[in-house]
Amino acid sequence: MVDKVLQVFDEEGADYEHKVLSAHRNPDELQRYIQETNARIFVAVAGLSAALPGVIASNTEKPVIGVPVSAKLGGLDALLSIVQMPPGVPVACVGIDSGENAARLALRILLSKR
Amino acid sequence: MVDKVLQVFDEEGADYEHKVLSAHRNPDELQRYIQETNARIFVAVAGLSAALPGVIASNTEKPVIGVPVSAKLGGLDALLSIVQMPPGVPVACVGIDSGENAARLALRILLSKR
Amino acid sequence: MVDKVLQVFDEEGADYEHKVLSAHRNPDELQRYIQETNARIFVAVAGLSAALPGVIASNTEKPVIGVPVSAKLGGLDALLSIVQMPPGVPVACVGIDSGENAARLALRILLSKR
Amino acid sequence: MVDKVLQVFDEEGADYEHKVLSAHRNPDELQRYIQETNARIFVAVAGLSAALPGVIASNTEKPVIGVPVSAKLGGLDALLSIVQMPPGVPVACVGIDSGENAARLALRILLSKR
Amino acid sequence: MVDKVLQVFDEEGADYEHKVLSAHRNPDELQRYIQETNARIFVAVAGLSAALPGVIASNTEKPVIGVPVSAKLGGLDALLSIVQMPPGVPVACVGIDSGENAARLALRILLSKR
Amino acid sequence: MVDKVLQVFDEEGADYEHKVLSAHRNPDELQRYIQETNARIFVAVAGLSAALPGVIASNTEKPVIGVPVSAKLGGLDALLSIVQMPPGVPVACVGIDSGENAARLALRILLSKR
Amino acid sequence: MVDKVLQVFDEEGADYEHKVLSAHRNPDELQRYIQETNARIFVAVAGLSAALPGVIASNTEKPVIGVPVSAKLGGLDALLSIVQMPPGVPVACVGIDSGENAARLALRILLSKR
Amino acid sequence: MVDKVLQVFDEEGADYEHKVLSAHRNPDELQRYIQETNARIFVAVAGLSAALPGVIASNTEKPVIGVPVSAKLGGLDALLSIVQMPPGVPVACVGIDSGENAARLALRILLSKR
Numbered sequence: 001m002v003d004k005v006l007q008v009f010d011e012e013g014a015d016y017e018h019k020v021l022s023a024h025r026n027p028d029e030l031q032r033y034i035q036e037t038n039a040r041i042f043v044a045v046a047g048l049s050a051a052l053p054g055v056i057a058s059n060t061e062k063p064v065i066g067v068p069v070s071a072k073l074g075g076l077d078a079l080l081s082i083v084q085m086p087p088g089v090p091v092a093c094v095g096i097d098s099g100e101n102a103a104r105l106a107l108r109i110l111l112s113k114r
Numbered sequence: 115m116v117d118k119v120l121q122v123f124d125e126e127g128a129d130y131e132h133k134v135l136s137a138h139r140n141p142d143e144l145q146r147y148i149q150e151t152n153a154r155i156f157v158a159v160a161g162l163s164a165a166l167p168g169v170i171a172s173n174t175e176k177p178v179i180g181v182p183v184s185a186k187l188g189g190l191d192a193l194l195s196i197v198q199m200p201p202g203v204p205v206a207c208v209g210i211d212s213g214e215n216a217a218r219l220a221l222r223i224l225l226s227k228r
Numbered sequence: 229m230v231d232k233v234l235q236v237f238d239e240e241g242a243d244y245e246h247k248v249l250s251a252h253r254n255p256d257e258l259q260r261y262i263q264e265t266n267a268r269i270f271v272a273v274a275g276l277s278a279a280l281p282g283v284i285a286s287n288t289e290k291p292v293i294g295v296p297v298s299a300k301l302g303g304l305d306a307l308l309s310i311v312q313m314p315p316g317v318p319v320a321c322v323g324i325d326s327g328e329n330a331a332r333l334a335l336r337i338l339l340s341k342r
Numbered sequence: 343m344v345d346k347v348l349q350v351f352d353e354e355g356a357d358y359e360h361k362v363l364s365a366h367r368n369p370d371e372l373q374r375y376i377q378e379t380n381a382r383i384f385v386a387v388a389g390l391s392a393a394l395p396g397v398i399a400s401n402t403e404k405p406v407i408g409v410p411v412s413a414k415l416g417g418l419d420a421l422l423s424i425v426q427m428p429p430g431v432p433v434a435c436v437g438i439d440s441g442e443n444a445a446r447l448a449l450r451i452l453l454s455k456r
Numbered sequence: 457m458v459d460k461v462l463q464v465f466d467e468e469g470a471d472y473e474h475k476v477l478s479a480h481r482n483p484d485e486l487q488r489y490i491q492e493t494n495a496r497i498f499v500a501v502a503g504l505s506a507a508l509p510g511v512i513a514s515n516t517e518k519p520v521i522g523v524p525v526s527a528k529l530g531g532l533d534a535l536l537s538i539v540q541m542p543p544g545v546p547v548a549c550v551g552i553d554s555g556e557n558a559a560r561l562a563l564r565i566l567l568s569k570r
Numbered sequence: 571m572v573d574k575v576l577q578v579f580d581e582e583g584a585d586y587e588h589k590v591l592s593a594h595r596n597p598d599e600l601q602r603y604i605q606e607t608n609a610r611i612f613v614a615v616a617g618l619s620a621a622l623p624g625v626i627a628s629n630t631e632k633p634v635i636g637v638p639v640s641a642k643l644g645g646l647d648a649l650l651s652i653v654q655m656p657p658g659v660p661v662a663c664v665g666i667d668s669g670e671n672a673a674r675l676a677l678r679i680l681l682s683k684r
Numbered sequence: 685m686v687d688k689v690l691q692v693f694d695e696e697g698a699d700y701e702h703k704v705l706s707a708h709r710n711p712d713e714l715q716r717y718i719q720e721t722n723a724r725i726f727v728a729v730a731g732l733s734a735a736l737p738g739v740i741a742s743n744t745e746k747p748v749i750g751v752p753v754s755a756k757l758g759g760l761d762a763l764l765s766i767v768q769m770p771p772g773v774p775v776a777c778v779g780i781d782s783g784e785n786a787a788r789l790a791l792r793i794l795l796s797k798r
Numbered sequence: 799m800v801d802k803v804l805q806v807f808d809e810e811g812a813d814y815e816h817k818v819l820s821a822h823r824n825p826d827e828l829q830r831y832i833q834e835t836n837a838r839i840f841v842a843v844a845g846l847s848a849a850l851p852g853v854i855a856s857n858t859e860k861p862v863i864g865v866p867v868s869a870k871l872g873g874l875d876a877l878l879s880i881v882q883m884p885p886g887v888p889v890a891c892v893g894i895d896s897g898e899n900a901a902r903l904a905l906r907i908l909l910s911k912r
Binding site for chain 2: 250251252253255259275276277279282283285286287300301304305306308309310311312313314316317
């Protein structure tokens with residue numbers, strides 16, 4: 001799924017950083033990265049109990065896009081984990097395994113800024 | 115759900131237009147509105163077979179946020195209808211009945227533009 | 229699934245037009261086709277957030293049959309997107325991947341007209 | 343749900359017969375009625391293991407519309423029982439508790455005959 | 457699944473008749489068979505909208521065992537169609553694809569008669 | 571649900587014993603009861619992780635009927651816990667909250683013995 | 685649900701601290717608390733996209749118990765968010781709304797230490 | 799799944815006993831083992847109607863960890879059977895097929911005892 005995100009960014013000539021960080025396994029490094037990066041938007045790809053997009057959204061005021069990955073239960077677990085955020089911490093969820101739409105949504109947000 | 119969206123926009127001092135249009139019942143009027151409005155972002159609230167966010171996204175290049183409403187099956191029908199978009203037509207889906215997060219996501223997108 | 233629909237029509241000697249149009253990717257062309265065609269009934273095959281049957285039904289007074297395709301979640305997303313239409317915009321939904329029954333339902337409707 | 347079907351038929355001036363028959367509890371009477379009626383189309387409302395629409399469809403060549411009723415599991419049981427018909431025995435399924443759309447679909451089929 | 461049922465009956469030395477009949481495609485022949493057979497118990501194997509066990513149960517006072525087959529949605533459609541019978545028409549449902557347990561349940565019922 | 575089972579048995583003049591025992595909370599007492607009772611058939615009513623019918627079936631060769639009760643998730647948890655038994659330990663599952671059908675199934679089994 | 689946890693701890697004479705912290709809304713305070721507390725075990729109660737138990741488990745080596753709360757979809761979203769943790773970050777999940785079992789599981793773990 | 803549990807225990811140098819016992823097929827032997835073993839914690843792996851963890855938990859005061867295995871329905875049946883325990887009989891459920899997390903949870907519990 002990450003590959004698909006990057007492929008669309010490459011095709012469209014968008015700048016990006018690609019990091020492999022887990023909300024559950026690299027919490028400190030993730031925290032630091034969120035604070036230090038100049039990225040204007042986050043695209044987080046995660047499966048199972050996919051906490052990554054929500055954890056990012058709770059540590060930044062920038063837009064966060066989440067991509068649920070189908071590892072178990074057809075991806076229903078990741079979809080619900082990403083989309084059912086509590087009030088005040090919004091995540092923009094796209095379809096299961098839909099890396100392409102995550103990238104295209106990011107581009108819509110970035111292009112609409114001009 | 116729409117009330118909650120507007121309440122957050124009012125609290126945060128955001129400008130907005132509020133229209134009641136259905137993808138299924140007012141297709142022509144919807145089409146016209148999408149073309150004519152100066153809105154920089156769309157927030158679409160819909161239940162059941164919630165086609166509205168996707169239909170808007172297929173008629174504009176601006177960001178579209180979808181809010182699934184729980185009318186039947188706890189809102190699972192609306193959630194899947196909104197989030198499972200085909201490649202190339204992205205919709206930013208928030209949680210079931212989560213009008214607040216739709217508004218907050220919209221504000222993140224708009225504020226990140228400055 | 230489309231192949232199965234056409235195969236039944238061929239076997240039964242029914243006239244048909246076959247078009248590849250997406251509610252999300254070809255909205256204008258779809259609109260035009262719905263207005264111009266002489267078809268007496270529509271059979272729409274779609275997966276994921278399967279808006280096609282509903283969008284057709286909202287632009288015609290003719291009967292519309294929808295076939296949900298299993299792309300993700302075993303087709304549950306497409307099934308709910310097609311069948312859970314709002315009041316006033318009816319779609320006749322058949323089983324997941326059931327192109328054959330869509331064609332047979334169409335024939336029942338057409339034959340009952342004589 | 344049946345009331346809603348009849349209300350639409352009354353509003354639109356459509357002729358109809360209203361029978362209370364169960365596929366499971368009145369199999370013989372149901373069989374007889376299917377053979378004897380002059381109805382041009384069937385609308386069957388059923389909940390739980392909703393066999394009625396399918397049983398009618400297997401005993402007639404006329405179009406059959408099924409309305410799943412939400413008695414348990416939000417109506418998911420009735421929806422799947424009605425829509426997941428085996429190849430060769432088509433049923434036109436509408437949304438859960440959607441008596442109105444069943445009637446409107448019936449009218450579309452009947453009106454398209456002229 | 458049928459093979460597994462028969463294999464257990466063979467192993468246990470139980471007498472049985474094996475018929476291939478569909479509630480939807482052979483309704484008349486099914487009806488006749490139910491009336492004429494000397495079987496003391498029915499084991500019905502069915503997938504999708506699995507009406508067979510319920511239709512048999514509505515035409516006999518003998519015990520009926522249903523086996524849901526996983527054709528779509530992992531067999532959830534067949535499971536709900538078989539198990540969610542309306543009051544007064546009981547079916548004994550076993551697990552998805554569990555032909556073995558259907559046969560063993562039949563044997564328990566038959567042996568308990570002595 | 572238990573009340574409904576007993577009501578049908580009372581109406582039909584069937585003898586029964588009524589015990590309140592949990593597979594999880596009274597395992598020893600349950601075990602003893604299964605061995606000592608003269609009952610020819612068991613009807614077990616249980617919710618949540620409904621282990622009772624399966625535990626009885628693993629401790630007897632008599633027929634066991636399970637009734638899933640809707641305590642959470644509409645009863646889907648109890649339904650799957652009761653019906654999805656491993657090979658060799660059959661349980662006859664009826665519909666969610668369907669005490670009536672459990673009793674009627676028991677009567678069919680008992681009456682077929684004569 | 686929290687009340688039920690505390691009630692069992694009170695009844696059993698267990699020491700505890702009670703904090704209201706959200707993984708999404710108080711990430712820094714949560715982090716600090718996890719590092720500073722002398723608690724030997726964590727019980728985390730959360731609904732929707734219930735990231736709290738997993739985030740705690742990723743910041744401590746102590747046992748973490750999660751209680752999914754039914755806010756939407758009967759609690760299926762919280763259940764899957766809590767239980768479907770990635771390899772290496774274990775959470776002990778109990779039933780939906782089952783504060784009592786969370787407390788009893790904690791006591792089993794603590795008492796087994798002696 | 800069992801292999802994965804043992805592999806983690808081997809890597810971490812933990813002592814363990816490995817038994818193959820079914821709640822449904824070896825109830826007496828299981829009961830005896832639970833009473834006689836010196837194990838300080840139980841890890842039970844089970845699929846379908848996964849009664850094993852709950853039955854162990856009802857026969858001991860030690861902590862019990864359950865691992866749902868995906869045999870049917872993606873493991874949803876086993877997950878609900880294991881996690882939805884009645885009040886008073888707690889089971890610590892980990893993710894579907896997640897033998898690794900079961901072992902790691904056991905180690906957290908055991909290590910926290912020192």
